[in-house]
Amino acid sequence: MKFCNQCGKEIKENAKFCRNCGQQFDKTVVKVANKQPDRTVSQRKRLTFKERPLKQRIRFSVLVSIGIILIISYFTLSYLWSADRLTKQLQTAIVEGDYLKIAEMIEFNNGNQAIGEENAQVLLKTINDGDLLEELLTHFNLQVDKRTSSTHDILNLKQTSYFLGFRRFKIIAEPYYISVRTNLNNTQISHMGQQGITIESNDVIKKIGPFVYGEHNFSATYENEYVSLELSEYLYLSYSPRELDFYFDVATIWVPEGVTLNNSKVLLNGNETDEEIIIGESSIGPIDPELDYKVEIITTFPWGELSTGETDVLHDAQDNYFHYQLSEIMIDDLLGNLTSFYDQLFSAYRKNDLSQLSFLESDFYSDLEYTIDDLHHSINNEELIYFQDLTSFGISDDFLHVYYDEDTGFYNVIVNVIEEAAEEYQWYSDYLKDPYYDADYYQYHFAYQNDQWNVLYRTNDYRYDDERSNYRSLDYSGDSIQLGTVKERVESSQDENELIASVTVNYIDYMVEAINAGDYSLVEPYIKSGSLLEDMQIGLVERLVEAGTTQEVIYREVIDIEQDGDQWFAYTDETIKINFESGDQESRDYNWKYTVVKDGNNFKLTNIERE
Template sequence: MRNFCKECGKAVSETMRFCKHCGTEITRNVPKNEAPLQKTETHAENNKNNTQNQIQTRKTNKGKKVLSKKQKIMTGLFGLLLLGGLGFVIWGNYYYSEANTVKRFRDAFVEGEAGTLQKMVTVQGNTISKEEAEAITHLLTEDDDYDFEFIKDKNPEKLFEELPVFKVAASNKKALLFFDQYEIEAEPQYVSIYSDVQGVETTFNEKEFPMLEEARSYTEYGPLAPGVYEAKSAYQTDFGKVDNRKTVVLLSSENEYESEVEVSEVTLSVSKLYELPYDSIQFMINEEKVDIDMEDDDVTVGPLPLDGSMELTGVAKTGWGEVNIGPIALTESYQDVEMDLLNDQLKEAMSQLILSFSEDYVEALAQQDASAIENISGALQETLDYDLFSYTDGNGFSGSLDEVGISFTDMIEVEDNVYEIPVQIKMTGTYDKDGDPEEIKKDAVFQLQYNKNNGEWNVFYFNESYYTTGSNLEFYEVSGEEHQGVTADDSDEEADSEEEELAEIEVLVENYVYDLVDAINAGDYSLVEGNIAPGSDFDTMQKDLVARLYDAGLTQEVLSAAVVDMTEIDSGEWEVTTNETIVLNYSSGETETEDYQWVYTIELTEDGYKITNLE
């Protein structure tokens, strides 16, 4: 059975896999039944037509080269690149054009895009900083009075009319290595910051800019881009850093502003209220120690900030404890500093001394005897005996002490370490045994002496006939004890009583102490010889002492002298013990303070009591 190609209808052998006439694959599955004749003829006709078409196709293909798949892809890519490159050139020429550069600058300015402005704006050919770009954006937000037309009209070109510190200019750099481009040139800004002190440093928007010139009264900075800056001026002092911030607008080439940093040297005028003594004193400004020479009337410190942040304090060490001074806010270039060393502790010590004296004083008025007043010198007791009782009729005061007012604010220094204080003594009573009690006010004055060596106070002087009342009396409570006054008695007129004798001896010794110092300082023995028994060994010894110490250039000063004991060892002979504090001033300039305890021998002579020996 013969086989035929289904495509071209020509006979093929059974062993062929492809038709040798048309190349069609031969199907081996041949139906058992023979196909109808009409179908065979139609099929043969189709095969004939197909064969002719294939022959024609082969002829055509012989004249045209077929592209591979890779070649087709490459061809497509090339076309796309060509179109993309053309579009890129068109975009670049537009984007970097002068007109679009102006528009981009305007848009970035209005929208406050500091990053874009930083890339576009230059000052003297250099790209501006982030801080400068932010300053440009602040031109729109600093003041409501800014009303730029180029924003309303959306006309970028008007920007340069309203802000002539900016202009567009061709850049000498290529954009993307290919395109000509433009940039916004900003007029360089220079600003002088004036200050009262040299050394004030200023930053703008927290950035340091070049310092062109530093003069005594100003510092010039620049160049900066135009804009609105926060200028922070700072000055470093020995006591801390002070700064001031202010908004500055830079829209002209030269700008001037005051730093307004409140810094200045401060002159301290230090004075002591009451001139009270102290051992040492340390001043501090904000806990930083400051050395101040108290011998100078005015002391200059600083420079310091005068914004109230600096406070002057001090600690004075005194015999009655530490006294705090201040705090005093330093806000002026001239500052008065008053040292008030009269603290509560000192007031307590002084007031107790005055109150104790006042209680004894009323007792003395009642007894008509100054010896009732304790803890005073014999010399003061003798003075009080004369002052208080010379003009009385001998009748004592009957009544009580009501209260005592002390005016510390009127205290003054009358001599070294001696302070006078007005006091008012209020009593109720009478000097007439048959009279009715009445209120009595006595304006008196106390003089209190301070002993630097032991830190104690004593009554140096008292006068009950003071001419004025203290301006600010502080009243203190007292015991209110009732006293019964003595009456006049002829027996009181007996002379040479033991009390008078003791007072005379005590005055003699105290006068000797002070007179001896005067004699040594003056080189004049006559100033003291009246207290010494003439012709005695003690007389010769003291005459030699005065001459020797004067020649050595030694001077002395009595700080205190008090009789502490008196003992009669024989009729008309006494031993008197004293405690003395003497300052020794050597010719070398060295000074010493010495405490002495002496035992004097006092004998009654034809000229009265005299000193005959000293141990």
Template sequence: MEKYCQECGEAIDESLNFCQNCGHKLHASSAQGTLIPPKKQPRTYSKKQKIIIGAAAALLVIMIGGYTWGKSYFSPEKTAERFITAIIDEDYEKVQDMTRMQGESISQAEAEALIALAKDEAHYINIETTNLEDFSYQNDLMKLTENGKHLFIFPKYLFSLVPQYADFNLPFENIETTFNEETFPAKKNDERNIVYGPLAPGKYTIHSTYSGELTEAESEDVVILGDSSSDTVYQDIQLDAESTTFHLYNENGSPIKNAYMEVNEEQIPFDESLNIEAFGPLNLDGSVTATPIIETEWGKVTLDEIKIEEDYYELTLNTVSKELMDHLSEVILLYGEEYVEAHAANDATIFTAVTENVRENFQDDFSYNIEYGKNFTGQLDKIEINYDELTFYDKNEVSVPANFHFTASTFHSDEQPDLEERIDTVALRIIFDAEEDKWLIDEANSYGMFSNTDFEATETLEGSQELHQAAKSASKPASNDVDAQVEEATLNYIYNLVEAINADDYELVRPYIKDDSALHGMQVDLVDRLAESGMKQEVIDATVTNIEEDGDAWIVTTDETIKKIYNSGEEETSDYNWKYTVESDGDGVSLTNIE
């Protein structure tokens, strides 16, 4: 039979004289034990033991309560409620904490856009229900998913957002765009088309800016990214700036080497088709000006400056460089002066500004005039040229219309000249002779005694208005009166000698001097000497005062007033009295001597 300690009531070992549990000494009577165990006494605890036991009990209560609270707080239902509250309160940080897109956190700009979308009147996101089932059913831009653990215990639920993409069509390149003032990288960037994404669903304020040399522009717009299938949203970006296009029409066929628009000292080149497809961007308000410049084989052409106010300009190149116009004007004026002189003399060798083909054609005409006694007296008053109508046939051949204004008369040998105004409208074909390094008249079509009232001149050249009297005719004298014939030959000599000196070309006066005469040698030397000195002369007046017959010759006395223009620019006008010897040469008369 078991024995029990009367002190603590625990069973004791019969072989011991003390209680192995509490150490109470057993008496003999006690050692003998009792059949019925004594009543167990309550255990006493120290203060420290009591504190530990109390803390453990409290912790257990807290843990049980915390688990119960956590299981409720982190539940899907409560997570949805907190998310909706964060949207309503515009708590951007909390929205960021409670959302993910493709496993990544969204930015504050995206959180702002998401909240703006949820509050939009179109109800892209329904925040009027806190019921998780309803919320999930009515909002297909996000899905509640488990994402890790809270406190290593509770499932962590976050809203996974459907990624969005924005495709912007840009009016021109180099436009910077921000979403809610934040810059996002582009998924695709092809010149004037740019795709942004992935972005969180949202209602974004997009701010587009451009800063260039010609203008600065900006715009602000709203784009809604709320496609549940992640389909791309397209939008055009509008800015208060545009590009303009230039086309250069080479109307006259100029041999163009280079063409460009000059803007702020910068050269914007035309392409091979003479186009500038996208010039700008800039404000089309006239604040930007551009100057078209065309470099040709014959110099630079600068067209009128343009104040850019349109998105398309067609420019017309219908003129040539001043350098080329000066060259052509010089040869056209020389041709006009030589025209009246050669026709008065019926001598094509006077021409120096024409091709050999033209000279031969004129000589055929003059042979006819001589044969049939047709004479010409006249002067060149002016020449009108329309360079806007000039056309290139190739780089060394052009055609240009011109009006030649003469005071002239064409008459028979037995008639007196009846001078009147005459206007010849012609199309001049002019070629560049590389060997002689000068332009020459190669063709003069439509010569006639008519006026073109529709002619518009871009340049007017003043003629010398020097009257060239008709010379002798081969078959008939210029006048039936011998004295008149002698007088005419003498005056032609005087005027043409000055022309020969000025042009350094003795051939101009040669028709009026007998080749083997003393005068011939003297005047050849005179022309060479004065031309070499650079002197020019002008006949102010020339009059035959007396004609005296001397056997087979005539002694002709003249009064002459000649202006001398020295190479230095100084001028001197002198009066002369000369006696010329004029002899018959069978077909007419010519000068042989001077005293």
């Protein structure tokens, strides 16, 4: 027999290596026949036998441990991920009223966001009040078994992963959102007593959520140094429209048109307010209507600041109690622009050329262009003598209206203007009567363009009888306008018929002036004292003044003169416009027969008859 000299194992006679330890053989093979191995060989053999089981035991232990872990994990995951476990936990939490546990278990379907304690309370109440637990559990089982593809409005089971043949589930809630609006800036919105969000502006709609299906309590609170307000609303969230409007019924200070809250400081009782107390573009508040307030608005415009001044708030009459006050600098700028406008306007009248007035609003420009051109046409045909003069003008400091023109992108202002002026039309005559100066009242519209004011147009101002108006006036140094040929009046060398025609025309013109001014003395020089006509016309002036009626001469002409002894009869063709106090107007045509007599060196009228 042969034995391996390395491990002592018996080997074949012609083996080239030991099958037990791998030792290769050459001449070192020990051959022993029918002989037991000596002690040395046996000892080595025993030592080698002890090392082999240790390695095998280690390998076996590792494999066994892995197997045990896999088995434990299998059953653990099977338990933890099972839908049955989740539904039983939810059932227990609902039965026990444990909304904290419900808040931990359920997430919203649109992410990994937990529903939170407030939503958990709503969910618990909704399920209990509607006796919906059994319905939900049945729905969960259908979803696990894949026997339904529909979703429940309240809760659903959702598979989140698949591992080693197991499906993992979680309970999800359908998310619901609401749109919230309020009429007050910086309103605090709370849900189930817990403060949620702030709505900074009353002109925005804020979307809040998510919330669970069911009845929710929302509240809105607002507070400033004058008031503390709160509103509450219950809203049942489902698939119906979900909107909340928190409208606080509050007292406010109304801001009239022409005063803007944009780019403004608002001082209430001397204290500057912030955006919390501004409501939109036309109100300041909310305020306590039982308190007294003084308000001042200071607004920054492209030309500088304007203030309304501090004014008492009139709670019962908030229609016209404060407005911007003109600053001294602004008044000077506007008066300077008006001076330039009058210079350009008078030049246009003289030359029949409006090229310097191209900055005017188109309709106003067209009206002036037509008026001036028609005027020059009549003058060129020797039908008219025209006179216009301006002695002074002023701006009222008690009224200023400011507005922004979105079409042009410029700020415009409206101010009240008074003009001490005269304008006379003398038709079909070579003579011009003495001009009558009176106050004219207008509202001028200005635009602030390229760092300067420009007149846009003007309209009549009917506040001329307002005694509160106070005007800052300026003398106008420009020359008057006189167009047409005027002959020098030399009565001593004139023909009698011409003098009779002249006195008759003057009587017509000044009678109208006397009626309009309520002053008979204006026409008195043309009527013989003590005559029937004097009594008639004194009474006429008084009656028309009392009735508020005024007149305007449209046309008058002496068409014939007849002499009858020491008196003459002047026949006229007249058109007079009547302006009634109601605002109605009417033009009337007349044919009169006037009786004229010589009174010293002058001709005067004594009677009038309808022809």
